[in-house]
Amino acid sequence: MTSAPTLREGVVDLVVDDVTLRFGGITALDGVSFTVAPGTVHALIGPNGAGKSSCFNVISGLYRPTEGRVRLGEQVLTDLRPHRLAALGVGRSFQNIALSPGSTVRDNVMLGRHSLTRGGFLSGGLRLGSKTERKHLARVEEICDFLGVADRLDSPVSALPYGVAKRVDIARALACEPILLLLDEPAAGLDGTETAEMAVTISELRDALGISVLLVEHDMGLVMGIADRVTVLDFGRLIADGVPSEVQSDPAVISAYLGVGAEEEN
Amino acid sequence: MSDTITEAPPSVPRPVAAPKKRNWIKIAATVLLVLFLVALPILTGSQVAYLKVAQYILIGTVGGIGLTLLVGQAGQLSLAHPFFLLVGAVSYAVLAGDPAESPGLVGLGFPPLLAVIGAVVICGLVGLAFAPVAGRLRGIYLGVASLSLVFLGLWLGQSLELFTGGTSSGRPPPTFELFGFAFSTTTPAPTIAGVPIQKQQRLWYLFLVFALGAYFLARGAINSRIGRSWRAVRDNEAAATAMGVNVARVKAGAFTISSAFAGLAGVMTALWLDLVKPDENEFTGNYSLTVAIAFLAIVIIGGLGSVPGAVVGAIVVYGLQQFFLLGANQFGWFADAQFGGLSAVILSAFVYGAAVVLVVLFEPGGAAAIGRRLTSRFTPRKER
Numbered sequence: 001m002t003s004a005p006t007l008r009e010g011v012v013d014l015v016v017d018d019v020t021l022r023f024g025g026i027t028a029l030d031g032v033s034f035t036v037a038p039g040t041v042h043a044l045i046g047p048n049g050a051g052k053s054s055c056f057n058v059i060s061g062l063y064r065p066t067e068g069r070v071r072l073g074e075q076v077l078t079d080l081r082p083h084r085l086a087a088l089g090v091g092r093s094f095q096n097i098a099l100s101p102g103s104t105v106r107d108n109v110m111l112g113r114h115s116l117t118r119g120g121f122l123s124g125g126l127r128l129g130s131k132t133e134r135k136h137l138a139r140v141e142e143i144c145d146f147l148g149v150a151d152r153l154d155s156p157v158s159a160l161p162y163g164v165a166k167r168v169d170i171a172r173a174l175a176c177e178p179i180l181l182l183l184d185e186p187a188a189g190l191d192g193t194e195t196a197e198m199a200v201t202i203s204e205l206r207d208a209l210g211i212s213v214l215l216v217e218h219d220m221g222l223v224m225g226i227a228d229r230v231t232v233l234d235f236g237r238l239i240a241d242g243v244p245s246e247v248q249s250d251p252a253v254i255s256a257y258l259g260v261g262a263e264e265e266n
Numbered sequence: 267m268s269d270t271i272t273e274a275p276p277s278v279p280r281p282v283a284a285p286k287k288r289n290w291i292k293i294a295a296t297v298l299l300v301l302f303l304v305a306l307p308i309l310t311g312s313q314v315a316y317l318k319v320a321q322y323i324l325i326g327t328v329g330g331i332g333l334t335l336l337v338g339q340a341g342q343l344s345l346a347h348p349f350f351l352l353v354g355a356v357s358y359a360v361l362a363g364d365p366a367e368s369p370g371l372v373g374l375g376f377p378p379l380l381a382v383i384g385a386v387v388i389c390g391l392v393g394l395a396f397a398p399v400a401g402r403l404r405g406i407y408l409g410v411a412s413l414s415l416v417f418l419g420l421w422l423g424q425s426l427e428l429f430t431g432g433t434s435s436g437r438p439p440p441t442f443e444l445f446g447f448a449f450s451t452t453t454p455a456p457t458i459a460g461v462p463i464q465k466q467q468r469l470w471y472l473f474l475v476f477a478l479g480a481y482f483l484a485r486g487a488i489n490s491r492i493g494r495s496w497r498a499v500r501d502n503e504a505a506a507t508a509m510g511v512n513v514a515r516v517k518a519g520a521f522t523i524s525s526a527f528a529g530l531a532g533v534m535t536a537l538w539l540d541l542v543k544p545d546e547n548e549f550t551g552n553y554s555l556t557v558a559i560a561f562l563a564i565v566i567i568g569g570l571g572s573v574p575g576a577v578v579g580a581i582v583v584y585g586l587q588q589f590f591l592l593g594a595n596q597f598g599w600f601a602d603a604q605f606g607g608l609s610a611v612i613l614s615a616f617v618y619g620a621a622v623v624l625v626v627l628f629e630p631g632g633a634a635a636i637g638r639r640l641t642s643r644f645t646p647r648k649e650r
């Protein structure tokens with residue numbers, strides 16, 4: 001659970017630098033700074049409404065920060081138009097599965113190859129790229145195999161159980177060949193067994209691919225089990241940032257997050 | 267497509283993508299169908315009216331394919347199709363028109379093939395010009411906004427008489443010609459199996475080539491990168507963006523391509539009618555609101571986004587209308603007062619209107635879904 005054994009080439013650090021995000025009167029993020037070191041599994045946690053998804057959306061370019069910036073290595077992500085990020089190696093999954101329900105698993109995951117391929121209406125219509133298409137399809141099948149969904153390649157996503165669809169969403173993010181994988185609540189809606197499997201998958205893919213993973217998660221067990229580093233948000237402010245054991249014993253975290261959890265359980 | 271496959275995760279390599287089994291039933295059915303279409307002028311013989319019905323269905327097919335790509339695949343509702351039909355028809359007449367033959371009208375005298383291509387490109391560009399609107403509006407709002415183009419077409423058609431020939435007389439579309447071979451009646455005419463291949467037979471083959479080309483291009487596009495980006499934009503723009511899709515560009519592109527298909531259908535309409543004539547009002551005519559609804563019906567009956575479905579939709583919607591008209595002209599249907607003034611066009615609208623209701627109630631996937639269910643009994647593996 002230390003840093004990754006073999007780092008993939010080109011994996012650089014992600015620096016969130018003093019990011020503030022306001023929606024009208026609401027301050028969703030308030031001067032948040034942290035760094036995702038190359039090849040680590042980094043968790044972003046916090047109670048409901050803490051600003052985790054907002055932070056994710058700033059990193060992936062869907063929201064523009066009011067102040068501050070996000071860098072991936074030398075590249076300032078917050079200056080770019082959001083669709084450019086995939087080509088730079090940022091892949092993300094969504095809290096609520098955001099797949100095309102009527103399309104097959106294969107078709108959905110192939111979308112992840114979008115920024116790695118070229119071609120528009122005429123080249124598609126005239127089937128000019130069908131050879132490279134097949135190569136990419138083979139890679140997609142490999143990725144699906146890695147996530148254990150290879151047997152469902154031809155099923156429409158709408159026919160899949162939630163847990164499987166969740167994995168397809170991650171497969172699609174991996175199909176971008178990311179150096180940084182963003183996972184928004186990968187275990188949300190999963191049962192105990194599925195959550196445990198998901199934890200194994202996340203560590204495995206980090207080890208196998210040597211990429212960085214930034215994940216948002218509610219499930220404390222999963223976070224503490226696989227994260228190399230944990231950043232805690234509360235009401236848009238960063239209240240702790242460290243290795244899991246440090247963060248777990250941080251009084252601010254206990255009162256903000258674990259405290260709430262304990263109350264809920266009573 | 268570039269080639270950027272990077273190293274694989276160390277998973278056990280397994281034999282993926284087993285060689286695709288050829289589906290002989292499907293191939294045989296396709297061959298039979300194409301043979302039937304090629305032989306149709308011989309089957310109809312001297313009954314040219316039937317051939318005209320079939321030609322009209324192909325117009326609906328080409329336009330319907332264009333609209334199903336836009337509405338069904340890319341998720342943009344458009345009622346502007348008739349406008350692009352009009353632009354296509356007029357562009358063809360203007361580009362290929364011979365100024366000596368039609369004095370007082372603008373004609374550039376291009377070779378007809380070039381004029382067809384030009385008309386399609388012009389329609390695409392006009393569609394692209396609408397992209398800023400299409401990119402900002404969604405669903406029913408886009409539908410209503412696009413409807414305004416039909417009214418714009420009505421007004422332009424009536425006021426730009428130099429191009430359109432005006433509502434009273436219109437202008438004749440130049441005869442289509444390919445390397446000196448005219449798509450018109452000649453003596454002597456070549457014959458196939460004793461049937462002379464004259465203007466209508468020649469037009470049938472021309473339309474068949476257009477329709478097969480449109481079908482082939484659309485199917486290929488749907489199964490490729492562009493088709494995936496359409497569906498991604500339709501289903502979730504945020505996810506599409508995260509996967510590297512430039513949403514605004516894809517939307518604009520879809521509108522462009524759909525308009526180009528409509529433009530080709532417009533050229534076909536001009537050749538079929540042997541006339542380019544703007545409508546007198548917005549409700550009836552070849553570029554009217556009725557046509558906008560008819561195309562939407564084609565797309566819904568066929569199943570949103572399905573290319574073979576659009577063909578079925580065109581048979582139901584465009585075929586029925588011409589079938590009833592044929593009955594009216596040849597056998598005097600609807601002539602009696604007992605029909606209460608029901609015309610062929612209105613009756614066909616009732617029938618396809620009912621078909622739309624039935625589809626929406628019982629099989630929202632349309633003809634495509636019915637077809638999938640039927641063929642899945644015979645085919646070993648499902649498509650896309």
Ligand SMILES: Nc1ncnc2c1ncn2[C@@H]1O[C@H](COP(=O)(O)OP(=O)(O)OP(=O)(O)O)[C@@H](O)[C@H]1O
Pocket residue numbers: 023026027028046047048049050051052053054055
């Ligand atoms: N698009 C938006 N417009 C206005 N306010 C927003 C928007 N997105 C988020 N917010 C607000 O920002 C704050 C942070 O929300 P965010 O979704 O980032 O929290 P979260 O930590 O992901 O919560 P959860 O655990 O429930 O997913 C909340 O107060 C939320 O209401």
Ligand SMILES: [Mg+2]
Pocket residue numbers: 052053054095
């Ligand atoms: Mg969230």
